[in-house]
Amino acid sequence: MKDTTVDSVKLIDIPKIKDVRGNLSVVEKDIIPYNIKRVYYLYDVPSDAYRGGHAHKNLYQFLIPLSGSFDVILKDGKNTKTITLNKPDKGLLIVPGIWRELENFSSGSVCLVLASEEYDEADYIYDFQDFTTMKSI
Structure with a gap:
């Protein structure tokens, strides 16, 4: 976890099949470097709300x-980067050891999350000071 930086996070193109009836995008084995063990999504998030506020x-x-x-x-812990997600054929790969916050949700936005593990409370770091301490060890 110590060596991960905001530059370790990647914006990845999701293949898009264009069709006059509508586009289709598929996330398969070569898109993300892990097996998906949990899928969830955020929706109906008020524009002034804040999600995340933790690291894994x-x-x-x-x-x-x-x-x-x-x-x-x-x-x-040292650098900050903000990425706006607004295209369903582009996904953001967040590696372990990165603090994340989600904000500025537009009306009707939906954020799908494909996670490498099932929910485990022990994997979360909720205090930013604890996070920065762990990153420096």
Whole structure:
């Protein structure tokens, strides 16, 4: 976890099959570097609400904006990067050891999350000071 930086986070193109009837995008084995063990999504998030506010010790996440847009603020203890997700054929791969916050949700936005592990409370770091301490060890 110590070596991960905001530059370890990747914006990945999801293959898009164009069709006059509508586009189709597929996330398969070559898109993300792990097996998906948990899928969840955020929706009906008020525009002034804030989600996230934590880091993971071992969990990888792939965030896809299925509808609308939102900002993902990434922190590694030294640097901060903000990425706006607003295209359903682009996903954000967040590696372990990165603090994340989600905000500025547009009306009707939906954020799909493909996670590498099932929910485990022990994998979460909720205190930013604890996070920065762990990153420096």
